[in-house]
Amino acid sequence: MKERTPKERLYWLLKLFKSRLIDMDYFCNEFHITFDHDTDYDELTSKENLLFEDLARSAARFSGSLEDHLNYPKVYATQDEINNKVTAILEELNI
Numbered sequence: 794m795k796e797r798t799p800k801e802r803l804y805w806l807l808k809l810f811k812s813r814l815i816d817m818d819y820f821c822n823e824f825h826i827t828f829d830h831d832t833d834y835d836e837l838t839s840k841e842n843l844l845f846e847d848l849a850r851s852a853a854r855f856s857g858s859l860e861d862h863l864n865y866p867k868v869y870a871t872q873d874e875i876n877n878k879v880t881a882i883l884e885e886l887n888i
């Protein structure tokens with residue numbers, strides 16, 4: 794089986810998350826690493842680049858820990874923030 798390109802992997806991760814086949818922590822970690830470290834940005838459309846960059850920035854700062862959010866307000870992204878960004882991307886890109 795052929796390995797996915799980074800762009801294909803980003804779409805695959807979004808589809809897995811949409812179908813609830815991966816958890817929030819895993820999704821955020823993999824999306825951030827794939828976008829920030831593996832993706833050739835020239836292979837993305839300007840819309841994909843804008844949407845994915847925003848999500849990757851938030852995903853890199855995601856914490857599911859209430860304690861983190863209480864101790865460091867506005868430092869970490871919440872589940873709701875990630876869910877809202879993913880929902881917007883799914884709608885915008887018709888995934």
